[in-house]
Amino acid sequence: MKPITLKTVLLLTTAHFSLAQPTLKPEEYRPRYHFTPPKNWINDPNGTIYFNGEYHLFYQHNPFGNEWGHMSWGHATSKDLLRWQHLPLAIPEFTSADGKSQTAIFSGSTVIDKTNQSGLCPAGTKDCMVAIYTGNVTAGDKQTAQYQNLAYSADKGRTWTQYAKNPVLDLGTKEFRxxxxxxxxxxxxxxxxxxKPTDHQAVFYESQNLKDWKLLSLFGPMGDTTRVWECPALFAVPVEGSSAKKWVLTVSSGHRQKNYLAMQYFVGDFDGKTFTAQKQDEVLYVDEGKDFYAGIPFNDRPANQVKPIMIGWLNDWEYANKIPTMPFKGAMSxxxxLSLRNTPQGYRLVQTPVSLQAIRRKVTTMTNVSVxxxxxxxxxxxxxxxxxxxxxxxxxxxxxxxxxxGAEESVLTYDIPTQTLAFDxxxxxxxxxxxxxxxxxxxxVAxxxxxxxxxxxxxxxxxEIFANGGQQVMTDLVFPTKHDGKIELFSEGGATVFSALTVWEVK
Structure with missing residues (x-):
């Protein structure tokens, strides 16, 4: 979750409406099968969890406008991760009792306290849904604090109550989220x-009741430290072709070579206290495109779901407020x-999209086409x-x-001698x-x-581009002004055979 001052929001909003707003066409860029809110701004996915047959997606949301601001948690649920039911605003920003400060609901997670051991929900509650989020406190246009708060729900996330003794974890700093x-x-x-964003550190704590937290260890600085660190996730991932699992730590930060925001990951071991990353000779990035950020896995999952499932925000802070979409701004992947592949270079993350079979129909199949x-x-x-x-x-x-x-196109090219896949x-x-x-x-891409x-x-x-079974991934936004939507194959310097090609239209 990247904080922006109120002054910056107002400047961005003014510039956007004065320059771009008159040319926007409602719904022109609304994706058909990627999640978007009915209207207004979204960014990071939050509180992703599977519970009683429902996948819950909470997300950073401005309920009042199509720009960043008034950060609150929006909410949607799905049975299949493809078709989403929009629900009312879950956790709104709030004003302090004395009226002198505002607390925005920044990024966080949700868990199910199955026996209500925390005592947060009313007596007799079997499954208490607890949200742990960063409270970002401002007074006027000045940010004053960031600390960790709790809210709880006894009705599957439909209504929420703030914990009366918030915050539960406070280091007395403005950069802790x-x-x-x-x-x-x-x-x-x-x-x-x-x-700890500016320290480039992930900090690990433990608790028995979700209210009292004990420091365990710190990780970092390591890897890419060109930008602040954000949105960590630590989770076990199965290794392909074996029964083994390794631990993966993901962090949203920057891309050292390409000078934009990205997600990096570390593979290693976790003993319940300390995460130890294996030696790696290069920085490993989750997605090599410009528009995948703040991805987190779903807590819990169906019994037959072996692999973790991650969802990410599709946008980039460098132009997020300016993208030409309305009445919404922002989408999810x-x-x-997720799985890990053991390669000669070490373990590498493999990502494959969940099956779209339930919402697609085959329209074109080609085999052995020489191009x-x-x-x-x-x-x-x-x-x-x-x-x-x-x-x-x-x-x-x-x-x-x-x-x-016509001349308007998005081009995916593979340079064979250099083994380079490029998206233009x-x-x-x-x-x-x-x-x-x-x-x-x-x-x-070899x-x-x-x-x-x-x-x-x-x-x-x-x-979204997945190469060689998802070992390399690139995600980018595009905004065509024309909508013929044609597909064209090409080859340069000789013929190439498309041995198989299938297109499915998605409903």
Whole structure:
């Protein structure tokens, strides 16, 4: 959760409405199968949890406008992580009893206290839902404190009560936020990972009752420290092809090489007190695109769900207030299942989107298509899923032009000699709202047995790219001004065979 002063919000709002607002078309960029609020601003996912057949998504939300401000928790639920029911505002910002300060509800998590051991919910409550969040306190336009608060619900998150003795964890600082809490079964205790942003440290605490917290250890600085750290998550992840699990710590921060915000991760071991990262020779990033941030896994999950499931915010703070969408601003990724792959370079995170089978229909299938020039796919649309297996031959480059309308296009290119996958949105449509938006992002992707496998989720203004089974991922926003939605295959320097390509339209 990135704090912004009230003065900054007002300046951004004024600039946005004076420059961009007249050109916006309502719902033009509303994705079909990525979560968005009915209206107004959202950012970080919060309090993600599975409970009694429902996935809960809480999220940073401004109930009063389409810019950052008045941070509160919005709320939605889903049975399948694809179709969401919007619920009333869950936890609103509030004013102090003396009226002199305002507490915004910054990022945090939720847990289920199954026996109401904390005593927070009324006597007789079997399952008490508890939110642990950062209270960001301001007086006028001056930020004065950040500390960790509790709120609780006895009705599955529909209504909430603030804990009367908040805060439960206060270091007396203005930079201490984003608690991620989970039940650690081996130690029969609650564990919290929380961030000291400017110190580039994750701090770990334990508790028996969610109200009293004891310091365990600190992690960091390590890895990428080019920006402040935010939104930690610590969780166990299965290793592909074995029964083993390793612990993963994710932190939202910056991207050292590309100079924008990103998420990094560390793989290691956790003994109930200390997280020890394994040696890594490079900084590991969750997503190599510009628009995936603050991702966190769902607490708890169905008994048959082995892999953790993460959902992230699709936007970038460098232009978040300026993106040309209305009446909403901000979206969430399609939830991703996580595993680890043991590679010669060490453990690497693998991400695959949850299955869209329930909401899609197959419209185009192509096999063994030799491509030596621009070759159209017999499908046009702006919300679809695409899978392609590409046999890499003697060509120099191969790729797919997405959301193509004349010269307007978003281009995914694989440079075969350098094994580089790049996404070019410089001609994708509206790129003028920010000088930081137009970009070409790239990542190294080694072929697998002479193949490149691509899995694309395209949804109006969102492109999620999963390469080689999700070992490399890029996510970027695009804002086409034309809407032909054509798809075109191409190859340069020789022919390339698309051995299989399937497009599913998403309902």
């Amino acid at each position: 984003d608690p991620n809490v989970f039940w650690y079964a081996p130690g029969k205790k609650w564990l919290m990972a929380v961030i 399609v939830p991703r299942e 030596s020039k621009a070759t159209p796919v017999s499908y046009a649309g702006e919300s679809y899923e695409l899978e392609a297996d590409i046999t890499l031959g003697s060509a120099q480059k191969v790729g797919i032009r997405l959301l193509k309308s 949105r410089t001609h994708s449509g509206n790129v003028s709202f920010s000088d930081r938006f137009s970009s070409i992002e790239s990542v190294k 072929p697998q047995n002479g193949y490149l496998r691509l899995h694309l989720l395209v949804d109006k203004s969102i492109v």
